[in-house]
Amino acid sequence: MQSAARTVAQVVALRLAEHTGEFAVIGLGRSGVAAARLLRRGGLRVYASDRSSGEAVQRDAERLRAEGVDVDVGTHDLARIAQAAVVVASPGVPPTAAPLQAARAAGVPVVGEVEIALRLQPALHYIAVTGTNGKTTTTALIGHLLRALGLDAADVGNIGTPVSALALQDKPPAWAALEMSSFQLHDTPGLYPDVGVLTTLSPDHLDRYTDVDEYYADKERLFLNAVPQSRWVVTADNDAVRLMMQGVAGTCYRFSTQQATGVDAWYDRDTGMLHVLGAPFMPRDRVTLTGDHNVANVLAAVLAVMVADAAHTTPQARAQLAEAVSTFRAPPHRLEPVVDRNGLLWLDDSKATNVASTLVALAGMTRPTIVLLGGRHKGEPYTALVPELQRVAKVVLAYGEATGHIVGDLREALASTVPVEAMPSASFADVMARARALAAPGDVVLLSPACSSYDMFTNYEERGREFARLAESLT
Helix, strand or coil: CHHHHHHHHHHHHHHHHHCCCEEEEECCCHHHHHHHHHHHHCCCEEEEEECCCCHHHHHHHHHHHHCCCEEEECECCHHHHHCCCEEEECCCCCCCCHHHHHHHHCCCCEEEHHHHHHHCCCCCEEEEEECCCCHHHHHHHHHHHHHHCCCCEEEEECCCCCHHHHHCCCCCCCEEEEECCHHHHHCCCCCCCCEEEECCCCCCCCCCCCCHHHHHHHHHHHHCCCCCCCEEEEECCCHHHHHHCCCCCCEEEEEECCCCCCCCEEEECCCCEEEECCEEEEEHHHCCCCCHHHHHHHHHHHHHHHHHCHHHHCHHHHHHHHHHHHHCCCCCCCCEEEEEECCEEEEECCCCCCHHHHHHHHHCCCCCEEEEEECECCCCCCHHHHHHHHHHEEEEEEECCCHHHHHHHHCCCCCCCCCEEEECCCCHHHHHHHHHHHCCCCCEEEECCCCECCCCCCCHHHHHHHHHHHHHHHC
């Protein structure tokens, strides 16, 4: 796998440098549009296509055509794609999609937008972050910390802003905090981060991967180009991560909320102090984020920024970083309080699109909780949620396409303790209204779906915004 991926990276670099042939961009989401614009601005011939023909895609298509890009909407020209020099795939396009199959059958290299963008920004310093959970908060915090040190830094990648968008700026930043999903890692064979961060590993995306090993194999691509000079920041609290790191070249820095020996950053519960690189860093009570998982995210982010440059470890820099942590607020849709009124708290954890993330959310609950689980099933069993649901849940509302799976996994297991109501045909507004009807002062209504949003919404952000809007109207 490593040699084949490196060959793809070399071929793509050569074809970018030669300025010959046509680059085909598949998918006109944010990253696809940015990649097409960047390639065209670089003087390359570009063909872009998207199977959708909605209003947003039509608008983007017209904009790209005005910049000299050939665009098809509602269809893909498979013959043209098979003759491309390189195919650039958006992360939402599955490997089984017809245009990608056509490209691979013709021997055309397929990469993602991140690969193209990094190749065209060779001077960019970046800290790459991946993991099943915690990667978005950690990425956002890394960007926040870099800016606190006076560096020009942007948060890019899976966090929302395409890497290509940096190169399109008049003055691109010197640094980037780069969130990488497993899908993006799959198609970025030329990743050489200043520091690579692996937050956690647990099963996810089993609707797209054949098994957990295949999913982990994509996460492992973070280390594809590891050399003795590489720097890695990883959790010491996860067996799968420990196994993955065996034999990886470079220096490995570990963080933990469970142990203080053999690690480079840890949380001392007895003193309430966070320690980083052998010295106290800051008190836990100055960290505004809740939960041990967020303490781990803080340790990972601070450690990554410090090891990225020796100048980031001076006493002055450490003080600046600690102050920055104390002012950081979690990104939206991650256990975000949206309404707290009449004794009822509504928490938006729409970003919890897998069981492990929902388990973290439930572990942080201390009040009777009405739990909204549902959306599009991703292949994971929901049984791991049972102990925490038994501890804190008042009722589980199962909705959307995953209703049958959720009820099948939970109803019998929770029969004597927590009711599980099935709402397979209900609108999201109906689900929210039912939650309100069941709620009493002192309760929490928690949207932590453990599923993707694609049965009802275009993304988890839209789901979270609708949750907040309906919560406001219901209280």
